Amino acid sequence: MSDLRVDVCANCGIESGDAVKLKDCTACRLVKYCGVDCQRAHRKRHKKACKQRAAELKDERLYGQGHERPEGDFCPICTLPIPIPMPKHSGFYICCMKKICFGCDVAAKKRGMHGCPFCRTSLSCNDADKLAMVRTRAEKKDPDAIFFLGQKYFFGEHFGLRKDTRKAVELLTEAAELGSIQAFFSLGNAYLRGRGYGVQQDHAKATEFFAKAAMEGHVESRFNLGCFEEQKGNHDRAVRHFLISAKMGDNDSVESIKRAFMAGIATKEQYAEALRGHQDAVEQMKRDGVEKDHAKATEFYMKAAMQGHVPSRYNLGCYEAKKGNFHRAVRHLLISAKMGEERSLAAIKKMFMTGLTNKEQYAETLKGYQCAAEEMKSHDRDEVKALPGGEL
Numbered sequence: 001m002s003d004l005r006v007d008v009c010a011n012c013g014i015e016s017g018d019a020v021k022l023k024d025c026t027a028c029r030l031v032k033y034c035g036v037d038c039q040r041a042h043r044k045r046h047k048k049a050c051k052q053r054a055a056e057l058k059d060e061r062l063y064g065q066g067h068e069r070p071e072g073d074f075c076p077i078c079t080l081p082i083p084i085p086m087p088k089h090s091g092f093y094i095c096c097m098k099k100i101c102f103g104c105d106v107a108a109k110k111r112g113m114h115g116c117p118f119c120r121t122s123l124s125c126n127d128a129d130k131l132a133m134v135r136t137r138a139e140k141k142d143p144d145a146i147f148f149l150g151q152k153y154f155f156g157e158h159f160g161l162r163k164d165t166r167k168a169v170e171l172l173t174e175a176a177e178l179g180s181i182q183a184f185f186s187l188g189n190a191y192l193r194g195r196g197y198g199v200q201q202d203h204a205k206a207t208e209f210f211a212k213a214a215m216e217g218h219v220e221s222r223f224n225l226g227c228f229e230e231q232k233g234n235h236d237r238a239v240r241h242f243l244i245s246a247k248m249g250d251n252d253s254v255e256s257i258k259r260a261f262m263a264g265i266a267t268k269e270q271y272a273e274a275l276r277g278h279q280d281a282v283e284q285m286k287r288d289g290v291e292k293d294h295a296k297a298t299e300f301y302m303k304a305a306m307q308g309h310v311p312s313r314y315n316l317g318c319y320e321a322k323k324g325n326f327h328r329a330v331r332h333l334l335i336s337a338k339m340g341e342e343r344s345l346a347a348i349k350k351m352f353m354t355g356l357t358n359k360e361q362y363a364e365t366l367k368g369y370q371c372a373a374e375e376m377k378s379h380d381r382d383e384v385k386a387l388p389g390g391e392l
């Protein structure tokens with residue numbers, strides 16, 4: 001490709017050849033120079049375009065990378081991604097530094113296994129033994145073990161370790177350099193808080209660390225970036241971040257987009273995309289059995305709805321709305337409202353208030369529901385009349 005381009009120095013115009021080796025402007029890669037002197041001479045004219053392109057390149061990386069969760073977010077036994085927040089849904093084993101989902105953890109205990117469900121090491125209850133286990137791994141430069149130690153020094157409540165935030169930051173920095181994504185996140189948090197966390201508060205540095213973690217697929221870091229942009233009033237950038245983390249299964253991110261949508265900042269399409277993506281991610285995290293049950297339930301509702309079962313039709317509507325398919329949701333809800341389902345009317349009213357459906361559809365629903373309700377009342381009266389001595 002590059003041989004099609006005429007390679008000339010952006011300042012003096014000299015062509016690249018045997019005697020002249022041109023070098024890219026490393027910030028933007030838009031122009032080339034024959035040497036430092038030309039680069040310096042050209043600086044003033046080039047500055048604006050260079051800065052703009054450099055920012056674009058940075059954004060491409062920031063928003064383009066980290067759409068998949070990292071390896072450590074997956075349970076090594078069932079290979080499914082662990083739901084977020086992970087500490088609520090998994091156990092952590094220091095023998096192998098693995099997070100194991102509660103499903104697998106409980107299943108192993110039920111089978112009578114007492115050690116680690118993954119590597120089968122039996123764990124000592126003694127703090128000194130545990131600490132020795134972690135230290136051995138840390139000495140072998142295991143980034144997860146170094147991160148783990150760093151965390152312990154931060155809070156200083158476990159393993160008989162004294163709180164030492166300086167030491168903590170040192171360890172976390174080392175872990176980050178060795179590729180621990182969690183260490184980037186923890187350092188981001190430290191710089192965000194500053195005092196008491198072993199560093200000077202520095203918002204720019206915090207953002208930088210969160211960006212590094214987010215580009216590796218760290219969900220909470222991505223969410224934090226979204227919040228920062230929101231605080232700065234950059235709603236467009238905020239929504240872009242939230243959309244990524246929502247699709248990785250983060251509930252807070254969906255809520256943020258919902259709020260943005262209600263405030264007229266995010267579009268209906270973005271909200272629908274977030275809901276759909278989140279739902280897909282959640283389904284992916286479910287264990288096989290549950291997922292199958294879910295599909296089975298939908299199938300059952302569909303059959304029942306087609307035979308005129310009203311609550312099933314309502315359930316289908318809710319299901320579609322949850323997935324962000326508002327169009328399909330309204331169609332189900334409209335049918336069931338016209339059959340007298342009050343919950344369907346309430347659901348469409350809510351969707352109308354938030355702009356997810358139009359006035360005509362709400363009006364049609366309301367009218368249909370009222371007709372059905374009237375019919376039911378008169379039907380009740382007829383029944384009363386038909387009963388012997390039922391006249392009140």
Ligand SMILES: [Zn+2]
Binds near residue numbers: 013014033034035038
């Ligand atoms: Zn030159």
Ligand SMILES: [Zn+2]
Binds near residue numbers: 025029031
């Ligand atoms: Zn440049």
Ligand SMILES: [Zn+2]
Binds near residue numbers: 078100102
């Ligand atoms: Zn598992």
Ligand SMILES: [Zn+2]
Binds near residue numbers: 093095096097119120
């Ligand atoms: Zn283990």
